[in-house]
Amino acid sequence: MSETATRVLARMFERMSEVIETEKDHLSELDGAIGDGDHGITMSIGFKAVNAALSTLDLDTASPSDVLSTAASGFLNAVGASTGPLYATGFRRAAQALADRDQLDLAACRDMLGAISEGIRDRGKAQRGDKTMLDVWLPAAEAATAGVASNLSKPDFWKAVENAAENGAAATATMIATKGRAARLRERSLGHADPGAVSAAALIKAIAGASCTQAE
């Protein structure tokens, strides 16, 4: 029997926490260049809290949607400001998007990525090109939509999503910040990738990894 969608999502959040731990110092360094230097620590605290919250769920009875809404609350409780409400809104939207689904096929993954990116956009009122995590989430979600539409295989689908995320993160180095603390630097933010965009690309890599290894 294949692993349930609930367990895949729980494992996905474990992987997200793992990649953040690996990237923690790098993310704080990036944030030190254009912000207050805490991004790695903030994300680490957030995803540890997510996994602590998920450890209280019974994965045999919880729905995929329960995993995402529990993750949203866990993240928000631990990270009240800045990134906290953005990811909490994204995960909550994803919980709604997966409400009637018990399979994590590529269409469900597309809907999940779309819901996360729309939630972040609506909550943060940012646009593409503002040098934020949206410069990663929006193109990744678009790549997922295009991937399903053109019937990509699972590995090709996730490769396309990961590439869009990585390109989006790299592109933020060529943008001038208009949101958050980095906006005060204006042109001086040029040449530095946005830490929130870089962490978003790492999270998407973790999502791809968890979903790719799901048994058929």
Ligand SMILES: [Mg+2]
């Ligand atoms: Mg910061």
